[in-house]
Amino acid sequence: EIVLTQSPVTLSLSPGERATLSCRASQSVASYLAWYQQKPGQAPRLLIYDTSNRATGIPARFSGSGSETDFTLTISSLEPEDFAVYYCQQRRQWPLTFGGGTKVEIK
């Protein structure tokens, strides 16, 4: 099973700041990595798939990069609605696995 480790666990930032979230895989997932956003009491929402492709309706301030085992989600300038928990997920092999999440909170 591919284990995804996200860091940091919590990121405390102010609106307007840049957020950089990391996801590290225990083995190569090639480019087969996605990012999801989850707000309290809501279902997750797909942000980025296949490392760097934004899902429909996702603002350009969200971007993804990386390859093999190291991936980054960047939010260029945090908006109030971006404070949430973010998960990465791989589809390189079964079972499909998620990272433990990074909470982006208001500083």
Added chain:
Amino acid sequence: EVQLLESGGGLVQPGGSLRLSCAASGFSFSTYDMNWVRQAPGEGLVWVSSISGSGDNTWYADSVKGRFTISRDNSKNTLYLQMNSLRAEDTAVYYCAKKLIYNWFDPWGQGTLVTVSS
């Protein structure tokens, strides 16, 4: 607009059974693989099971294999998860999610809570 509406959650005793449903609308249901993902209270996301559009192929997490069965009725645009031999550790919100192109989940339903407790 794609809509996914889960139902069937509730309180069940350890060892009991429950069947979850996910009613889909707004897309050609039989064309897409579908998935179940769960989230224990205060915890992260865990993939549970997937099924192909035809229903011919299924995949399960080891933690539920042999106890849970995923199925679908394409004539009713509905996805199911039959859960047997339930354990306390199965307590979670269960989400259904449509597959996007490959094994990405988009969108998700609002979830249904399953609580396994005596």
